[in-house]
Amino acid sequence: MESRGNSESRRLISCYVLCALPPTRIIEADFTGEYDPSQRSRVILISEAPEDTMSDTPPANDPTSGYFLDTNPTEVRRLDEQYLFVKAVFDKPSFFPSPVDPTTVRRVLDVAAGTAVWALDLADQPFASSLELFASDITLAKFPSPDILRRAGITAFAQDLTKPFPDEMKGTFDVVHAAALVFALNPDEWASMLRNVYDVLAPGGYLILTESDGLLYSAGESPPPDGVAHDVEKGMNGSSTIHAMNNILVGLALQRGYIIGLSYRLKDFLSNAGYSILSRQRAICPLGGCTETVQSVRGNSLLRFRQSSANNLNSQLDGVTRWLLEKGELEAPKGIPIRSEEERLSFVEDVRRAMDKGASLVGSEWVAQKPVV
Numbered sequence: 001m002e003s004r005g006n007s008e009s010r011r012l013i014s015c016y017v018l019c020a021l022p023p024t025r026i027i028e029a030d031f032t033g034e035y036d037p038s039q040r041s042r043v044i045l046i047s048e049a050p051e052d053t054m055s056d057t058p059p060a061n062d063p064t065s066g067y068f069l070d071t072n073p074t075e076v077r078r079l080d081e082q083y084l085f086v087k088a089v090f091d092k093p094s095f096f097p098s099p100v101d102p103t104t105v106r107r108v109l110d111v112a113a114g115t116a117v118w119a120l121d122l123a124d125q126p127f128a129s130s131l132e133l134f135a136s137d138i139t140l141a142k143f144p145s146p147d148i149l150r151r152a153g154i155t156a157f158a159q160d161l162t163k164p165f166p167d168e169m170k171g172t173f174d175v176v177h178a179a180a181l182v183f184a185l186n187p188d189e190w191a192s193m194l195r196n197v198y199d200v201l202a203p204g205g206y207l208i209l210t211e212s213d214g215l216l217y218s219a220g221e222s223p224p225p226d227g228v229a230h231d232v233e234k235g236m237n238g239s240s241t242i243h244a245m246n247n248i249l250v251g252l253a254l255q256r257g258y259i260i261g262l263s264y265r266l267k268d269f270l271s272n273a274g275y276s277i278l279s280r281q282r283a284i285c286p287l288g289g290c291t292e293t294v295q296s297v298r299g300n301s302l303l304r305f306r307q308s309s310a311n312n313l314n315s316q317l318d319g320v321t322r323w324l325l326e327k328g329e330l331e332a333p334k335g336i337p338i339r340s341e342e343e344r345l346s347f348v349e350d351v352r353r354a355m356d357k358g359a360s361l362v363g364s365e366w367v368a369q370k371p372v373v
Helices: 005-016 042-047 075-089 117-123 126-130 144-153 185-198 231-234 243-255 263-270 288-292 305-325 341-356
Strands: 107-110 132-137 153-156 171-178 202-210 274-287 358-369
Touching: 075 117, 075 202, 075 274, 075 305, 075 358, 107 117, 117 132, 117 144, 117 153, 117 171, 144 153, 144 185, 171 274, 185 202, 185 263, 202 263, 231 243, 243 288, 243 305, 243 341, 263 358, 274 288, 274 305, 288 305, 288 341, 305 341
Parallel strands: 107 132, 107 171, 132 153, 171 202
Antiparallel strands: 202 358, 274 358
């Protein structure tokens, strides 16, 4: 594998399509206003998949592999911006969560990597030149080009998390990272995923998981205290736009058997798979207008994400409602059918107004370890 070498080579990776933009850290990216390609952060730039592999056409059929949304440039951008936002919410003082001893880390795997943005960010860290980096997903369609991956020193491969990894990888990774699987795995698939990751971790290796509970709360509501279960039915059944959004996104997730409330339900899954849980950080993730009042875990402002966090959810709802309308299954609020594109667009506009006021959801970051013995 090609070494990333020194800081100069890392700067080349970070800025190789940047040209006029200075090499600022990605967490300083300021997503405000309309999306401007000339002002994208480095990660957005280097992780955008080639346009000839994607389409802006909305999904016409049931998304495969449990994934709700299409693989197009808009979705690639959404995932990258989502990563930057979640990173800012948890606001760690260093790249790895504190239980991870970076001096023991040599081989790192990013699974269900999406656009490989986490691996690309890791590749850009000053300490990363000695690391062997790998990234996988069930499809590499949203990954950057092979040339960008090569420059970043990342080996990419296709892998279904619910299937065992190749034998030669077992017991070889010091860190495995996964995120945003809340709308991808049912309980049996979570058990398989955690078992398969356990198998590729070296003894003492770390699993880092960052997840959302999936249920939205309006600007005037507060999520329940830590450890208290969400009232999912209450969140879905009501007349507000937030209720309608939950009915669509959470309702579809529940139909597929996905888990709402991972911030308190992952503990049992991790323990049953044999992991020792080293840490768990719960965070309130503000969206849209709520970024004006809700701060990061360390008390820093998230206001710079006001527009991008709202746009992120707007984009999800736009794609999912197109698909549900085509199937004749779109209701907003619950029990009120939407039968025309005009009605759908009116609802999407309601979503934009609701996000301007703001919403929030619960997120959690876990560090679990494979026992040494």
